[in-house]
């Protein structure tokens with residue numbers, strides 16, 4: 033459908049745990065709607081989605097897949113998001129521009145917990161959503177058990193709208209509860225109508241009544257009908273379901289098997305009737321629909337290998353044509369996207385998701401219009417939880433590598449590239465090891481840049497525990513002018529966190545005024561690397577006395593004397609290693625809290641306490657202090673304990689003395705470098 037009303041356009045985000053079958057479902061949808069004529073599979077690596085080399089190599093989605101197709105005259109764009117938590121930024125970006133979401137999951141009740149973060153994200157965003165229970169071809173569990181487990185993970189009421197028909201061990205079809213019609217799956221095509229099996233009549237009646245009861249909570253007329261023991265007819269039931277779902281009150285559950293294309297038509301029909309028009313999402317985003325000048329928002333930009341930069345954008349308002357100037361740049365290429373394939377478009381309107389060519393300055397999340405524009409809310413960016421130190425394999429490539437990483441960050445703001453001054457390392461920060469390895473592969477695949485990565489160094493510091501008075505003299509006689517500086521200093525420990533303080537109490541000009549800053553500079557110079565090899569903190573140095581020579585004294589000489597006094601004095605001050613301690617808040621499902629407790633303890637952590645996670649039924653937040661040296665792979669262990677759903681936030685807390693064998697090992701290891 034063309035025209036500007038945009039009612040015939042819908043954008044659906046496909047979300048859900050990794051390997052649940054989102055990309056396979058996208059493939060099945062594209063096949064069922066005729067966008068492709070041959071269906072690829074994940075195994076063969078020939079699906080429309082996951083076309084990038086990084087995704088193909090891993091047989092998983094590593095970034096957003098976009099595909100637009102047509103179903104019964106309506107335009108549908110699917111935003112197939114990677115399931116791995118490490119790439120969740122793309123999912124969050126997609127939600128900004130979606131009209132609804134389909135959460136794809138596996139049919140095992142034990143895995144239902146994995147849906148919790150995404151269901152939470154959707155209900156917080158107020159986005160209507162559906163659950164597609166995939167892989168029903170290999171399901172053996174009763175569907176009601178799964179629904180109960182899923183309900184535990186969802187704040188919104190779930191409405192099972194189909195019952196699977198089971199023949200022996202296999203699911204062979206389903207009963208559509210609103211219409212009370214039964215269908216048999218036909219792999220490779222649309223399901224065929226059949227009779228409701230005799231043995232299922234009671235179960236079907238019961239399930240339909242439960243569905244209607246849940247809907248009636250949001251619809252008084254339906255409630256009255258049910259109280260009078262009347263059951264609505266097919267079309268009435270559909271209408272109730274559609275309007276209540278569109279408003280986001282309930283979450284319908286649809287079952288199927290993407291690989292066999294089972295349930296795909298049912299899902300598409302639901303999308304057609306139960307997803308609100310594009311104006312609803314526009315209003316939710318805060319778009320002023322009374323204007324007419326074009327307004328678009330970039331959901332994600334891609335720096336493609338051959339086509340330059342392409343920005344995937346949602347048109348919120350007005351019409352967009354190729355060549356239009358948005359912000360300060362001119363669109364060079366307007367595309368309909370089908371995975372890696374870009375087809376030229378003449379025009380796009382409200383509700384469309386299109387590719388915009390060569391908007392070099394537009395980052396992920398940016399709002400653009402023909403004139404000045406207020407930025408619409410962007411997806412939140414999670415705090416990074418994992419870092420690798422990164423260097424160009426070829427030193428001559430350093431500038432190129434940092435330029436290429438900047439481009440990756442434009443696409444994916446959950447990556448960060450920062451210089452750690454204390455350890456003099458460049459750190460690539462992100463959401464996990466795979467996230468960073470994929471980033472490194474992209475550098476290689478797109479720009480031919482090889483990088484080396486290693487575990488980041490910990491920014492240890494050192495301090496002193498004893499006060500010492502030190503006298504040092506720097507004297508050099510070389511022909512004409514000599515060098516002479518003589519200082520007395522008191523070195524004292526300061527409380528943790530005070531930093532460095534320099535004072536002087538010189539009387540009678542024993543160290544002339546003009547040379548005192550030079551002494552301070554010499555002292556400070558030495559603090560960069562103390563006796564143990566680390567920056568020295570929390571010390572006070574007082575210049576108490578000294579001597580000078582009328583000809584040979586100079587700033588240079590006093591600076592050297594200051595440094596000498598520190599290098600001779602500090603080792604006598606009982607130096608001690610300080611390690612950074614972070615405050616960490618770990619959130620996990622409550623039944624796993626005690627196991628996470630042991631993880632924290634085994635990493636020399638100190639548990640401060642735990643509390644229920646506000647607004648997250650059945651979750652805890654565990655607060656702890658952990659040495660930074662134990663943090664590197666913490667996220668990996670937490671995720672493996674929690675089916676991937678556990679997370680944490682962190683911040684620097686304090687420096688703490690480290691002694692004994694661990695301290696010796698640190699000093700030796702750093703000295704060896």
Ligand SMILES: Nc1nc2c(ncn2[C@@H]2O[C@H](COP(=O)(O)OP(=O)(O)OP(=O)(O)O)[C@@H](O)[C@H]2O)c(=O)[nH]1
Nearest residue numbers: 050051052053054055056092093115167289290291
């Ligand atoms: N038995 C069965 N397997 C399926 C079905 N759908 C997908 N799979 C398999 O599940 C695996 C993962 O499929 P994908 O489509 O890549 O899953 P995904 O959700 O996109 O995974 P990520 O993008 O990595 O999160 C593949 O091996 C598919 O062949 C299905 O209906 N039945």
Ligand SMILES: [Mg+2]
Nearest residue numbers: 054055092093
């Ligand atoms: Mg995928």
